Amino acid sequence: MKRIYLDHGATTPLHRDVLPAMLPYYSEAFGNPSSIHSFGREARRALDESREKTAQALGAAPEEIIFTSGGTEANNLAIQGAAEALASRGRHLIASAVEHHAVLDTVNALGNKGYAVTVLPVDHYGMVDPDDLRKAIRDDTVLVTIMAANNEIGTLQPIAPLASICRERGVYFHTDAVQAIGNIPLNLRELPVDLLSLSAHKFYGPKGIGVLFVRRKTKISKLMHGGGQERKIRPGTENIPAIVGLAKAIEIATADVPAKSAALVKMRDYFLAGLTEKIEEVYLNGHPVQRLPGNVNVSVRFVEGESLLLDLDLKGISASSGSACTSGSLEASHVLLACGLEHQLAHGSLRFTLGHGNTLEELGYTLKTLQESVARLREMSFLYKNYRRELKSSCT
Numbered sequence: 001m002k003r004i005y006l007d008h009g010a011t012t013p014l015h016r017d018v019l020p021a022m023l024p025y026y027s028e029a030f031g032n033p034s035s036i037h038s039f040g041r042e043a044r045r046a047l048d049e050s051r052e053k054t055a056q057a058l059g060a061a062p063e064e065i066i067f068t069s070g071g072t073e074a075n076n077l078a079i080q081g082a083a084e085a086l087a088s089r090g091r092h093l094i095a096s097a098v099e100h101h102a103v104l105d106t107v108n109a110l111g112n113k114g115y116a117v118t119v120l121p122v123d124h125y126g127m128v129d130p131d132d133l134r135k136a137i138r139d140d141t142v143l144v145t146i147m148a149a150n151n152e153i154g155t156l157q158p159i160a161p162l163a164s165i166c167r168e169r170g171v172y173f174h175t176d177a178v179q180a181i182g183n184i185p186l187n188l189r190e191l192p193v194d195l196l197s198l199s200a201h202k203f204y205g206p207k208g209i210g211v212l213f214v215r216r217k218t219k220i221s222k223l224m225h226g227g228g229q230e231r232k233i234r235p236g237t238e239n240i241p242a243i244v245g246l247a248k249a250i251e252i253a254t255a256d257v258p259a260k261s262a263a264l265v266k267m268r269d270y271f272l273a274g275l276t277e278k279i280e281e282v283y284l285n286g287h288p289v290q291r292l293p294g295n296v297n298v299s300v301r302f303v304e305g306e307s308l309l310l311d312l313d314l315k316g317i318s319a320s321s322g323s324a325c326t327s328g329s330l331e332a333s334h335v336l337l338a339c340g341l342e343h344q345l346a347h348g349s350l351r352f353t354l355g356h357g358n359t360l361e362e363l364g365y366t367l368k369t370l371q372e373s374v375a376r377l378r379e380m381s382f383l384y385k386n387y388r389r390e391l392k393s394s395c396t
C-alpha cells in the first residue's frame with residue numbers, strides 16, 4: 001500500500017540534499033571542534049560555516065546563533081534563561097494561551113517557583129490582540145513569549161506589532177518560530193524580537209538539533225554547566241553532523257518562500273474546499289487567511305477525531321489530531337479550548353499538515369477516503385441520527 005504523509009507539523013522528512021551534506025561528519029571528518037589539531041580545525045570550520053549560513057538565512061549575525069538540541073531546549077533556554085538573568089529587575093512573564101507545551105509548561109514551572117504569570121487569551125481564530133498585550137505589561141514584566149505560528153491550528157500571530165510593543169516598553173520578546181520558518185518570510189534585521197526558537201526537523205532537517213537566536217546584548221543565563229561552547233550559554237560538544245544538516249536545511253527552506261508557500265496554499269485550499277463540499281458539518285479551526293500555508297485543521301461533528309485517525313491510518317493516510325505530543329491522550333486540545341470551541345467539536349478535530357512532497361492526487365484519494373470513513377462512523381453515532389431526524393422534522 002502506498003502511504004500518504006499529511007503530518008508535516010509533527011516532523012518532516014530530510015530534504016534530499018541534507019543527508020549527503022551531513023555524512024562526512026559522521027565518518028572521516030569526526031573531529032571535536034574544540035581540538036586544536038587538523039581534525040579539530042576541520043570540525044571547527046564546519047561549525048563556523050554552519051553558523052554563518054544559519055545567521056544569513058535569518059538576517060542575524062553569527063554570534064547571535066546558539067545551537068541547541070531542538071525546539072524544546074531552545075524554548076526552555078530562552079524563557080528560563082531570560083527569567084533568571086532578569087530576576088532582579090522583575091518576575092512577571094506573559095505568554096499566550098495557545099503556546100506549545102514547551103513554552104506553556106516552562107512558563108508555568110516558573111510560576112510554581114514564584115514568578116507571576118499572565119496567560120493572554122486569544123480570539124475565536126486563536127489570535128492574540130496586541131491591545132491585550134499592551135494592557136498586560138506591568139512595571140515588573142521582563143519577558144513576553146508568543147509563538148509566530150501555531151502548530152495545531154496554523155494561526156499566524158501579529159508578531160511584528162507584538163514585538164514592537166515589547167521593545168517600546170523595554171521588555172524582552174521571545175517567539176517560538178518552529179512552525180513559521182520556511183513558511184512565512186522571517187527577517188530578524190526588521191523584526192524587533194530578542195529571542196527566537198527553531199527546530200530543524202520541522203523544516204526538512206535532522207531531528208535533535210535546533211537554534212536559539214539571541215539578539216546582541218540580550219541577557220540570558222545558561223541552564224546547564226560544563227564547557228564554554230556556544231558562547232558559554234549552551235555547554236557540551238557540538239553535534240556537528242546535525243548542525244551541518246540544519247544549516248543546509250535552513251538555507252533551502254528560506255529560499256523562495258513566497259513561491260513555495262503559494263504552492264502549498266493551492267493544495268491546502270483544494271483540500272479544504274473538497275472537505276467542506278463532500279462532508280457536511282465540517283468546520284475549519286484557526287484563522288481562514290492568516291494561517292500556515294500547509295495547515296488544515298477541521299472539526300468534524302458527530303465523529304471522534306481519534307476514531308477517524310485510526311481509520312485513515314488503516315488506509316495508509318497519516319494525519320493527526322491536535323499536536324503530535326498530545327494525540328494518544330484523550331484530553332481535548334488546550335489550543336481549541338482557548339479558541340472557545342465546545343468540547344464535542346474540540347474532540348472531533350483533525351489536523352492535516354501538507355508538505356512539499358504532497359500531490360493533488362494524494363489529496364484527492366484522502367478526500368475520498370475521508371468521505372467514506374466519516375459516513376461509516378456517523379452511521380454508528382446516536383447523536384448524528386438524532387441530528388438527521390431533527391433536520392428532517394424542521395424541514396416539514
Ligand SMILES: *Cc1c(COP(=O)(O)O)cnc(C)c1O
Nearest residue numbers: 070071072100102151178179199
Ligand atoms: C515541534 C515544536 C516544538 C518542539 O521542537 P522539538 O525540536 O521537537 O523539541 C516547539 N514548538 C513548536 C511550535 C513545535 O511545533
